[in-house]
Amino acid sequence: xxxxxxxxxxxxxxxxxxxxxxxxxxxxxxxxxxxxxxxxxxxxxxxxxxxxxxxxxxxxxxxxxxxxxxxxxxxxxxxxxxxxxxxxxxxxxxxxxxxxxxxxxxxxxxxxxxxxxxxxxxxxxxxxxxxxxxxxxxxxxxxxxxxxxxxxxxxxxxxxxxxxxxxxxxxxxxxxxxxxxxxxxxxxxxxxxxxxxxxxxxxxxxxxxxxxxxxxxxxxxxxxxxxxxxxxxxxxxxxxxxxxxxxxxxxxxxxxxxxxxxxxxxxxxxxxxxxxxxxxxxxxxxxxxxxxxxxxxxxxxxxxxxxxxxxxxxxxxxxxxxxxxxxxxxxxxxxxxxxxxxxxxxxxxxxxxxxxxxxxxxxxxxxxxxxxxxxxxxxxxxxxxxxxxxxxxxxxxxxxxxxxxxxxxxxxxxxxxxxxxxxxxxxxxxxxxxxxxxxxxxxxxxxxxxxxxxxxxxxxxxxxxxxxxxxxxxxxxxxxxxxxxxxxxxxxxxxxxxxxxxxxxxxxxxxxxxxxxxxxxxxxxxxxxxxxxxxxxxxxxxxxxxxxxxxxxxxxxxxxxxxxxxxxxxxxxxxxxxxxxxxxxxxxxxxxxxxxxxxxxxxxxxxxxxxxxxxxxxxxxxxxxxxxxxxxxxxxxxxxxxxxxxxxxxxxxxxxxxxxxxxxxxxxxxxxxxxxxxxxxxxxxxxxxxxxxxxxxxxxxxxxxxxxxxxxxxxxxxxxxxxxxxxxxxxxxxxxxxxxxxxxxxxxxxxxxxxxxxxxxxxxxxxxxxxxxxxxxxxxxxxxxxxxxxxxxxxxxxxxxxxxxxxxxxxxxxxxxxxxxxxxxxxxxxxxxxxxxxxxxxxxxxxxxxxxxxxxxxxxxxxxxxxxxxxxxxxxxxxxxxxxxxxxxxxxxxxxxxxxxxxxxxxxxxxxxxxxxxxxxxxxxxxxxxxxxxxxxxxxxxxxxxxxxxxxxxxxxxxxxxxxx
Numbered sequence: 024x025x026x027x028x029x030x031x032x033x034x035x036x037x038x039x040x041x042x043x044x045x046x047x048x049x050x051x052x053x054x055x056x057x058x059x060x061x062x063x064x065x066x067x068x069x070x071x072x073x074x075x076x077x078x079x080x081x082x083x084x085x086x087x088x089x090x091x092x093x094x095x096x097x098x099x100x101x102x103x104x105x106x107x108x109x110x111x112x113x114x115x116x117x118x119x120x121x122x123x124x125x126x127x128x129x130x131x132x133x134x135x136x137x138x139x140x141x142x143x144x145x146x147x148x149x150x151x152x153x154x155x156x157x158x159x160x161x162x163x164x165x166x167x168x169x170x171x172x173x174x175x176x177x178x179x180x181x182x183x184x185x186x187x188x189x190x191x192x193x194x195x196x197x198x199x200x201x202x203x204x205x206x207x208x209x210x211x212x213x214x215x216x217x218x219x220x221x222x223x224x225x226x227x228x229x230x231x232x233x234x235x236x237x238x239x240x241x242x243x244x245x246x247x248x249x250x251x252x253x254x255x256x257x258x259x260x261x262x263x264x265x266x267x268x269x270x271x272x273x274x275x276x277x278x279x280x281x282x283x284x285x286x287x288x289x290x291x292x293x294x295x296x297x298x299x300x301x302x303x304x305x306x307x308x309x310x311x312x313x314x315x316x317x318x319x320x321x322x323x324x325x326x327x328x329x330x331x332x333x334x335x336x337x338x339x340x341x342x343x344x345x346x347x348x349x350x351x352x353x354x355x356x357x358x359x360x361x362x363x364x365x366x367x368x369x370x371x372x373x374x375x376x377x378x379x380x381x382x383x384x385x386x387x388x389x390x391x392x393x394x395x396x397x398x399x400x401x402x403x404x405x406x407x408x409x410x411x412x413x414x415x416x417x418x419x420x421x422x423x424x425x426x427x428x429x430x431x432x433x434x435x436x437x438x439x440x441x442x443x444x445x446x447x448x449x450x451x452x453x454x455x456x457x458x459x460x461x462x463x464x465x466x467x468x469x470x471x472x473x474x475x476x477x478x479x480x481x482x483x484x485x486x487x488x489x490x491x492x493x494x495x496x497x498x499x500x501x502x503x504x505x506x507x508x509x510x511x512x513x514x515x516x517x518x519x520x521x522x523x524x525x526x527x528x529x530x531x532x533x534x535x536x537x538x539x540x541x542x543x544x545x546x547x548x549x550x551x552x553x554x555x556x557x558x559x560x561x562x563x564x565x566x567x568x569x570x571x572x573x574x575x576x577x578x579x580x581x582x583x584x585x586x587x588x589x590x591x592x593x594x595x596x597x598x599x600x601x602x603x604x605x606x607x608x609x610x611x612x613x614x615x616x617x618x619x620x621x622x623x624x625x626x627x628x629x630x631x632x633x634x635x636x637x638x639x640x641x642x643x644x645x646x647x648x649x650x651x652x653x654x655x656x657x658x659x660x661x662x663x664x665x666x667x668x669x670x671x672x673x674x675x676x677x678x679x680x681x682x683x684x685x686x687x688x689x690x691x692x693x694x695x696x697x698x699x700x701x702x703x704x705x706x707x708x709x710x711x712x713x714x715x716x717x718x719x720x721x722x723x724x725x726x727x728x729x730x731x732x733x734x735x736x737x738x739x740x741x742x743x744x745x746x747x748x749x750x751x752x753x754x755x756x757x758x759x760x761x762x763x764x765x766x767x768x769x770x771x772x773x774x775x776x777x778x779x780x781x782x783x784x785x786x787x788x789x790x791x792x793x794x795x796x797x798x799x800x801x802x803x804x805x806x807x808x809x810x811x812x813x814x815x816x817x818x819x820x821x822x823x824x825x826x827x828x829x830x831x832x833x834x835x836x837x838x839x840x841x842x843x844x845x846x847x848x849x850x851x852x853x854x855x856x857x858x859x860x861x862x863x864x865x866x867x868x869x870x871x872x873x874x875x876x877x878x879x880x881x882x883x884x885x886x887x888x889x890x891x892x893x894x895x896x897x898x899x900x901x902x903x904x905x906x907x908x909x910x911x912x913x914x915x916x917x918x919x920x921x922x923x924x925x926x927x928x929x930x931x932x933x934x935x936x937x938x939x940x941x942x943x944x945x946x947x948x949x950x951x952x953x954x955x956x957x958x959x960x961x962x963x964x965x966x967x968x969x970x971x972x973x974x975x976x977x978x979x980x981x982x983x984x985x986x987x988x
Contacts, residue, residue, distance in 0.1 A: 025059075026179040026196050027262040034197035035206050041177045047203050048181070052661045053190055059178040064147065067120035067127075068169040069093065070159060071141075073111045081133040088141065090115055093166015101137035106155030113156050114142045114169045122146055150251040150267050176262045186648040188393040192283030195645070202462035202662055213402060215409045215419055219245060222422045224304060225291070226363055231310040233428030235333050236345065238368040239309055240400045241424040242408045243291065246271075246417030249359045253414070265386075271355035271362055274410045276386075284366055284395065284403035285387035287335075287343060288411070291361035293353045294337045307363070308336045309345065316341055319351040320383070331729075332377045333369060346374040346391035347383055362417075364408055366400035380730045397431045398644040430491055434642035437470060437511025438652035441636050446656050448671050451663055456638060459662045460655070466641035472537040472634055475507050476580045476588040477612065484592045484608025489517075498590040498610055500578050504539050507580065508630060510639040512652070514557065515539075515630050519546075519575040521554035524568055526628025531619055534627060536583050537634045540615065543623035544576030545593050545602045551575075575625060579618055587615045595621055685782070688818075688880050689766055692784055695817050699810045701762045701786060706746035708767070709736035714745035717862035718833035724771045726778055739770045739778065743785035744833060744871055748855070748863040751787050755866060761789040762806070766876065784850075784874040786810070789867050803870035804838055804854050811842070811852060811872055819884045820844055826852070826913050833859040834871065840911075842874065844882055850874035897928060897955040898966040902974065904983035908937070908944045914981055915948055922976040924969035926961060929953040947986055 028041060037044060045055035071090040074097065079085035088102045092115060100115070107113070117139050120127045123146065129138050144150040144157045163172070181196070189195040194210065201208040225243045230236050251257075252273040260267050265276050275286040295305045312328035318341045319325050326344070328334065334341035342353035346369040355362055375392035378384050408419045444450045453469065460467035485497035490506065498506070501519045508515045516522040523541045551574035555563040579589030592608030595601075600622065618624055631637075642649045649655065660668070693703060709731065712722055715738060726739040740746070743765050751761055764786035770778035788803045788810075808826070815821050829841035829851050839853025852872040860869065904915065912932050919930050934949035941947055952973065954966045977983040 024181045024183050024191050024196070025263045026181060026193065027259065028177045028179070029174070029262070030193055030259060031197055031200060033211075034194065034209050035201045035204070037200065037204065037206075039204065041179070044200070044204075045179055048179070048196075048199065050661075050664060050666065051199060051203050052184070053187075053196065053199055054182045055179050056182050057180050059180055060175065064170045064173075065116070065120040065122065066168060066170065067117045068114055068122070068142065068147075069117065070112055070163050070165055070167040070169055070172075071098075071115040072165045073107060073109050073113060076107060076109055079133060079135060081135070085133065087135060090141075091165045092117070093164070096166075098138050099136070100139050100141055101132040101135055102141050102156070104141065104143070104155040106158070107141070110161070112159040112161055112163050112165070114147065114159065116140045116142055123148065144251065148266055149257050149261070150269075153251070173258055173261075176258075178262055185393055188390060188395060188647065189283060189645045191390050191393070193281045195283060198462075198464060202459060205462075208462075211406075213405045213409060215405050216412070217421045218418045219420045222420050222424060225361075225420060226294075226307055226424060227304040228307045228309070228424045228426050230426050230428065231308065233426075235311075235370045235373050236309045236367060237370075237427070237429035238397050238400060239424070239426045240366045240404050241307070242364045242404055243420040244362045244364060244408055244411050244415070244417045245420065246360060246362060246411065246415035249355060249357055249415055256414075269355065269357060270414045271359065271411055274407050274414065275364075278403050278407040278410070279386065279390070282399065282403040282406065283390055284399045285346065285390055286403060286407050287349050287365045287387075288355040288359075289342065289349075289353050289363040289365065290355050290359040291363050292359075294342060294363065305363075306338050308338070309367075310334060310336060312341060318342075318344065320344065320348045321351055321354060322348065322383075323351065326381055326383070329380075331373075332380065333373050335365070344377065344381070344383070345369050347378055347381070347388045348385050362411060362415075364404060364411065366404040366407070368395050368397055368400060371395075376730065379732070394647055396644050396647055397427070397429060431644065433490070433644075434650060435509050435512055436640045436642060436649065436652060436655055437513065437637045438640070438655050439633060439636045440638060441633070442652065443656055443659065446653075447660055447668060449669050451659060453638070455663065456659050459659050460638075460640060463658060463662070464643040464645070465649075465655075465658075466643075468639055470511050470634065470637040470639040472507060472580070473582045475510060475639075476503075476582055479503065479590075479610045480588060480612055482590075482610045484590050484610070486592065488590075499592075500590045503588075503590045503610060504578055504580055510641075511634075511637045512640075513630055516554060516556070518554050519544075519578045520551065520568070520571060521556070521566075522578060523575050523625060523628055524554065524566070524570065525556070526630050529627040529629045531627065534581050534615075535629065535634075536581065537631075538581045538627045538629050539578050540581060540587060540618040540627045541575050541578045541625040542595075542618055542621050543573055543625060546574035546576030571625070579613070579615075581615060581627070582612070585615045586612055587618065588612050595623075684880055688876060688883070689782075691817060692766060692814065692876070695814045696764050696786070696810060699762075699813055701764045701810065704747070704750055704763050704765050706743075706750070706765060706767070707736060708740055708770075709733075710738055710740050710745055711735045712738045714749065714863075715741060718742060718744050718748070718859060719831070720745075724773075726770060726772060741769050741771045742873070743767055743769060743783055744873060745863075747785055747787040747871065748833075748859070748865065748869070751789055751869055752863045752865050755789065761787065762810075763787050782876045784872075784876050786872050788870040803868050804852075807870040807872050808840075808852060811874070815844070818879065819887055820879075820882060823882075825917075826911070828911060829853065842872075844879070847878060847882070848875075849878050849882075891957075893928075893955050893957070895956055895958075895960045897953050898961050898963065900952045900954070900966060900970045901933065901949060902952065902970065903934070903936075903947050903949040903986040904974075904977055904981075905941055905945050905947055905986045906981060906983040908946050910981060910983075912948050915950060915977060915983065918976050918980045919950065919952070919973050922969075922973045924952075924954070924972050926954040926956055926965070926969055927952060927973070928955040941986075948983075 041058055045058055049055050069092055071092045073088055074091055075089040077087040079087055085101055085103050088100045090098050092098055116122050116127045118127055118129055127140050141156045143153040145153040183190045198208055222243045228239055230239055249269050249271050252267055252270050256273055257267040263280050267273050271288040275288050279285050311330050312332045312334045316328045317325055333345040335343040335345055343349040369391050371392050371394040374388055378388040412419050457467050483497045485493055486499050488497050488499045488502045505517055516525045529538050553565055553567045555565055558564040579587035582588050590610045593602040593604055596603050720741050725741045728737055731737040766784050768780050768782050770780055773779045788807045790803050815824050823845050825843040826840040829839045833855055834853035835856040841848055842850045850873050855869040916930055930950055930952055933951045936947040954961055974985050
């Protein structure tokens, strides 16, 4: 957001340097990225005087113009403009000057050399249209640098945070400056004169779905001319980075920059349905585009629309893309005589999605997609209409169109001063808090519930009154209590039943200011057993109660000294013990005895113990980002100055430690794999669908983005493996070996629209000849398997892991395994098959593993089992078995563990050998056995006996023969 200092000074006095202002704004939260000194034009563009005009010898429509460029220097320029005369002062671009995208060079035009160019307003970017060269003030001396005609302007370029849409305006930033500098804010008044026809007789507006356009306003202005804007307006737009076009367009841009409300001016004659011309008001529709519709936007591009894009349309076709850009053939131009001026509020999500889908962002969409307040169009529309009428010699037609479908909510928030001091860490005076908040446009005051209650005394009673329909003009008893407590953001319930249920009981002798007293009274029988409270999701939930079967019909606010304030429509007749209806109900102050001594008295309730500690704040309509006390604290502290907060030591109790099993699991995974030589990688959550298909993932289970920012990121990943394979492919030429892993979430479709999220671990291993492993074949597989076994051992799961043959996905069926833990499938491990390697352009063998971490987290033992360190030495035996090649080595381990060798402590595979001497389809598997006793030292013969048992079992169950080595 660009903030010209000269424009800022119209709203607030600035008595500090530009640098200091930039620093103070940045420290208050409105970061100034840099300070620009606005230089609109090249320094080689100078003011020159036309001395003589001669005819071109070789062209009837060209002239040779002699110009005085200052200091007695003259130049001859070839020019074709028809509005030149001797004695005029004009802007001349000399050789080397840049005008737009062009650099001026000496040129020969029809045989005559021309050493520059006399410029028009359009060529200089001052106006969209021009009838000839730009004629300057005759008092300006030749040789004057053209840029000096524009006062030196400093412009602050600010980075506005997404929540502060109000600061995407000059007025919003001026408000910030006024508080930072402690200066008064001057806001311009809008005075609008109407005449002519009724606007409703000229146009009508229909909004198809108010969800996407909760407010649409329009005015009609009949004008006499729409030429070039006055210099002051052009200069102001140029300093803000906006190119002047014509009066109507310039005014809409000016008011948008000033207020933050995008506007658009249509030419009424271009909106009318030619078939129905003269048959009533011109119809304007706010609707979703129809399939196949197209529109040429103001940037000259033809854009295809779909049913998700909101448009403004006449009865025939779209005339603008709502909130983003107008149509080329419907905007106001130099021939426009009747302007339809639009100001609206569009759904921010709809605008953001449409903008991304079309690849089209504008100053308008940048504002709409942050969300605009419903009241903003009111001021902006009238301001722009009055300016257009003034500049274009026009008349604002009577009335305006205002399609409003949403209630304009007034937000009240309260905060406790003691809470603020504790939250900040030091005391900020109440006076300073009120200065800051009121300066920012909030209505803040120390909360006085007695004063608040008494100021409504005398107002009429209205049964069922509420803020939406009655404001503060009339009350019933429960609305009066509800409204007063809402001033500090305290919800106490909308009905007397809700209020007695939600408050804390108070004894009569302990009554304090603000307590509410209840009697049975006269009630609406439909609300004796239920009430509603906010559900925390923007709606309400019903609460049923049987505590007051006869109902709670009336309440009053205790204001001290035995007095109450209540909105009443009945009085109690103690003699007849009946309620009598009063002719006119109103808010009154009475004796508390009317309740305390009433036989129908139900008791008193309290809602907070510290009412006198509250500051009540009404949030201004333009601050959509403020809804709770923490927001107010941020406002106060950022203006007070973070640098003014005195550093202090931490106070208070440290929170109790809460175990985070998921975090601990992931940390252990990363730490253990890093210790095994692996490097962690981070990849995007989106990828090209072809990579999912390459590893044989079902694309129907993957979510496809409607509007991906990159065609290669159109699907949400359902597996971590494709990205790991891409990592290998992209790095295989730069590293001898690769060992990488990733921990991330994957998302799949299972039934409904909501994705199922699953935390997974995946890894990839490529050898490259650097891994210390004695097998050339399948070394990647065994390195990956060893890393996984080491990881599972660290989790206490090693004894419950089994590897079984696996077929499916991207793995080579001859060397892959499913990982079973406690009988549950926890993942897969194996070498990548050749088709997958080819799809990813991988040249070397790759081993992959993919583990379900969410499943693992539920299998890890809650407590680690203690295992006593052996006190006696162990005996080891190595045995080699010749078995079928197809036999999984896991089977050998299982049979050995189930043998009758009671002293077998540990068994592991130490070697696998393939050789012709073993026979066809045979392999040799060497296992290392460790025997130990907890009571004594074993003898060799005992170990031999148990080894023999194992050999016999393996031969019997698996057909394995003991090999002589």
